[in-house]
Amino acid sequence: MKQSKLFTKTRKEAPKDEVAKNAQLLIRAGFINKELAGVYSYLPLGLIVLNKINNIIREEMNAIGGQELFLTTLQDKNIWEKTGRLSDEVVNNWFKTKLKNGGEVPMAFTHEEPITNLMRNHLHSFRDLPVFTYQLQTKFRNEERAKSGIMRGREFLMKDLYSFCRDVEEHNRFYEDAKQAYFKIFKRVGLGEKTYLTFASGGVFSKFSHEFQTLSVAGEDLIYVCDQCHLAVNKEVLTEQPTCPGCGNKDLREEKSIEVGNIFTLGEKFSEPLGLTYINEKGEKQNVFMGSYGIGPGRLMGTIVELFADEKGLVWPEAVTPFKVHLLQIGVSAKVKEKAEALYEDLKQQGVAVLYDDRELRPGEKFADADLLGLPWRIIISEKALEAGLFEVKARTVEKAEVIKEKELVSFLTKK
């Protein structure tokens, strides 16, 4: 797209009350807008990144048999009463609102209750199981503090998958599939190496649940990492000396980290009180055995910013960048404009996503904006380049530009 048409402008300063690096940079670059503490709008560039993350998640959820649906924010309080979670004393971060007739309407902070209740219309026999459903839907959580930018919001997007199985064996098989799908997602968005499967507290039906923790100084969690088997333990479950649950290694590193995903064995915790049963092969009524699996796409986006951004601005991995190439037209002569325009069209034709900075600004401003926006590849079209028939192509993550012949430019970028 042409940058002169993009309505968002960069800014030198983020709002004074914004302390998180991810939000500061994303606001300055025009990717998001702060509406309230912990409540952010996504502007065009930010929405492209978010949708790319969403689509990677979708592909991996579909690959393990997930069926997408879309539940609601407004909730029937009766079903939450049945599981004992309606009370503010049990769940301390509810947002609630009221119908005109005065009836209380809670706003979903998660969706175990409505999905379990809904499934009663669709699951009857062992032949109907297993079933895996997921959604990308907004959650509302009334956080006391919201100082981590898009990594912990009061209103935020969540991918939540729910599994419905006959028994713990069937459940365990899917749980492993989900674990592998999560690793694929983190790898694809560029967080693979720094993300650890982490043992956390389990709840009623299992000793542990599993988190996926990405090492970062911006993290709110503390984990103990085993370098021998790429596993970690969350500090919250430690009672004595940190020990690797994989190999028994006691020589673990303490690290700050961001929880980028979690998977839970729920067992019959929700199916029992809500009456989600099926008839097994012997004609007996059984509770459905459930699991839940969460990833926050916005939190992933914030984590990517925290990990890769540098002092000049954002740095996007190729898989989630809003555009692959930032084409900078330096100078306003007809010749430069014509060449930049032609290259822009050529790259688009080849399927390369390009942001073309056709604005009439000083070169220094264009370079600063390009660094702040953080697209992977920058190309400069200037008088000098045209005379030499050579173009400067620079990766966002290196200092030095490569010089490439005009006719080799498109193939250089399509191969990258």
Added chain:
Amino acid sequence: MKQSKLFTKTRKEAPKDEVAKNAQLLIRAGFINKELAGVYSYLPLGLIVLNKINNIIREEMNAIGGQELFLTTLQDKNIWEKTGRLSDEVVNNWFKTKLKNGGEVPMAFTHEEPITNLMRNHLHSFRDLPVFTYQLQTKFRNEERAKSGIMRGREFLMKDLYSFCRDVEEHNRFYEDAKQAYFKIFKRVGLGEKTYLTFASGGVFSKFSHEFQTLSVAGEDLIYVCDQCHLAVNKEVLTEQPTCPGCGNKDLREEKSIEVGNIFTLGEKFSEPLGLTYINEKGEKQNVFMGSYGIGPGRLMGTIVELFADEKGLVWPEAVTPFKVHLLQIGVSAKVKEKAEALYEDLKQQGVAVLYDDRELRPGEKFADADLLGLPWRIIISEKALEAGLFEVKARTVEKAEVIKEKELVSFLTKK
């Protein structure tokens, strides 16, 4: 997809308190689930339809220069105070909630205020205008009654576009573009012929606003239709004898109709109180001139159901159907199964979206389900068909099946 894998089941009866035909059929067919009156979840088949409608809208909004963003539900009450709309006496369908510290947080029933406020960071000069932004985002409206199914919900998806122009002339040019884009959308989803540009009450800055009304007995509006120029007038603006605003014709038909879209000239109604200004060519500060343009994708889906469904069930136009073909395997012999499976793979290879009913059910149940789900084309694979080398292909909207040779089947369907 294989129907044995689809978790949703059809039902013979809709919930007793559901009076709208669209919701009754969509619930029975497993496309949606009722959470509360006016609050519906979208299940896999329903979500495919909704996303197809969303994508048609997106394409047409992008074609007129729209830039997509994603605003929030939770709102800063201060900006709504500035326009005088925070009060429940002014806006009678607010949902509001509270932060933990007690601060009131209204939930967006529309987004003029936040988008206008946000634009103050991005629009400064006449060179920055015009700008057109849109989103597909959930709205919350505290309706007293919610009896129209997905056509009028308390929580529902809305496409809302906002235009920002230098002056009324620039605005009027875009307003015409938007009008044409809306006609294209209604035509593409199959509602073109029955949808009328309708003059409705205008508000402060113009005598009229424009609605798009689709004729339907399920409609809540009354309009007067001019057959000479395919225009209509909403009853709400009539003071005397109905007269066509196009040709002056006084011989108009009264019709019930559904409002499927509306476009408004807002002028300076929001830019003035919120201080959204720009510097014009002469260096003078001016208020930005705005418009807003709404379509409810869920309401469109509900309207499609109301218009096309028959006594047997849903009927989907090709552009929004969840699958093009419903492939019914009748009988369970190895030969029938093998042939059905092969045809399923073949059609998928050719890019035809197929729902393959591979379930072990009686033929009557399969036929009834196929009618209820309403996919455009039904193919039957049975022993009889295999012996004859001929397949029955039936359009959902006709009684009689066509008989087609096996080798011509795929090309018949890909050409349709």
